[in-house]
Amino acid sequence: MSVQTPVEPAAAGPTRATAAPVQKAPKDRRAGIGRVVAWATLVLIMLVTLFPFYWMLRTALSNGTQLATDPSSPLPVGFTFGAFERVLGLSTTAEAQAQGGSGAAIDFWLYLLNSLLVATLITAGQVFFGAMAAYAFARLRWPGRDAVFFVFLTALMVPPIFTQLPNFLLMRDLGLLNTYAAIVLPFFFMTPFAVFFLRQFFLGIPREVEEAAVLDGAGTVRRFFRVIAPMASGPLITLAILQYIQAWNEYFWPLLVASDRSVRVLTVGLGIFRSQTPQGTPDWAGLMAATLMAALPIVVLFAVFSRRIVDSIGFSGIK
């Protein structure tokens, strides 16, 4: 790329100040080229990011049996909504098999409902109880507060696999295996992240706001629900979105405690769908239709809240 800049006097020379106007033209051109390269790189990265999503859609709209005939066609091969129909259980076994499906029921609706239910419960519990705990850590004075908070924080360091093995036994001993409760409970009352995240925001709310409420005779509970929670509604929503996505995508834990059909969530269901290979080759079109629909709620959520989500990633909210 340096070919374009013929004369480039050493900028650090003593004549820098006087040479500046002369230097200006080539410098601008170089900066221009640099910008083009930078933009091109950025566009390339965005294409690499987005192409797989397009390919998912293209495959989902293809006829499963014809996929192999033209693997590199940029458009769907034998355009059909058949894959979606068989995933949603709208086509007969014969129709499904004619398009490369296994014919086995996929129960997409059931898994979708399970995922919705589980993710909603986890999010509601985490945000509510997390906010309560965060309030106690940020705004109330009680002996041992900072020590308890520090102990909570250490839980961030423990790898999930380490606690999930014993938690599995706990669920088994409580007789909760293959219930919604088993999937939800470990995340329901608290995650260290939720407490930590909200505490930071509560700390930032001016104390005077609460003191005014105290003068009005408001008790702790009232101050929390009427003053603090409404003022922190932004962070609460952000946390809810983040935790919802997290809960929706969780795979390992539901796989351990809830692999039974009736309580199976989408991620687990997709894993099983993949291993149902009828005639040697998986039903790629059906699989892509299913993954697309499994990802869709998150994509929609993200489209609506993208700024909020994007801004929440980083150190800004945490400091």
Added chain:
Amino acid sequence: MPVTTTASPPSAASSAPSGPARTERKPSRDTAAALGFIAPALLGFVAFYFWPTLRGLWFSFQEYDFFDRPRFVGLDNYSRMLGDETFWNAMQVTLQYVAINIVVQTVLAVLIAVLLQRVTRSVFVRSVVVLPFLISNVVVALLFYWMLDAQIGIVNAAITGLGLDAIPFFGEQDWVVPTIALVNVWRHMGYTALLVFAGLMTIPEGLYEAGRVDGASEWRMFWSITLPLLRPVLALVLVITVTGSFQVFDTVAVTTSGGPGDASRVIQYYIFDLAFQRLEFGYAAAVSVVLFAILAVVAFVQLRLTRANESDLA
């Protein structure tokens, strides 16, 4: 669930901004209320974090198959690891995965972050790059399992179209770990880039203006301004990404189940395998204690480096 933990520097120092100097206001009433407020979270913490941590340690000294009573075996599980080839293989596979995953991902993330900082700060661009991170591991794994299919995947169609031989990405021992590592780079690089980007935003714009006045090129400014000032943030980001990377499981479980052979049997998959397929719960617990210890050491070393860097900065 540490995956979405947006970088969270433990800022214990700032935990009590109001400080003890402030007038004590009905401390006894506060204590009672605090107990009520914290009770559910405390229950969750004790039941699902604290107690299982102790229990996991305890089980690592037991032999347990889920049915018979656990039997105390002392350090047998740990000594068994020393001679367990599958364990060492899993360690090696995991390290290889982490190395490829982290190096590629970090370089790309810094590149993207710098581009975002120097070229555009558009929310749209940032949304696009972070999108893969919001999609579940399972979906991403299945998508790439399809795109990288040896016969009719688009990537191999392109490769054979260029006259080269198709690559069995998930089917060959030498390819499978780099493949899984790069799939997860695709999922995580944008998210990591946003973490780095947040760090970049703390670098005063004036430094770049000064650099321009001195005639420094963008390239020069990257090495002399951006990178040195980014080091503490980068170290923190690495703590998050490295610990996450060590716990790779979903992608392996969905695509290769540890195969071909043991070529992609990463440590977390091995733990899962031991506990739930071979019903060797005590041994699985011991291996998970070792994984925990490794992660603790990694985090400790990296945080020490961070602190050293911070004094550098001041």
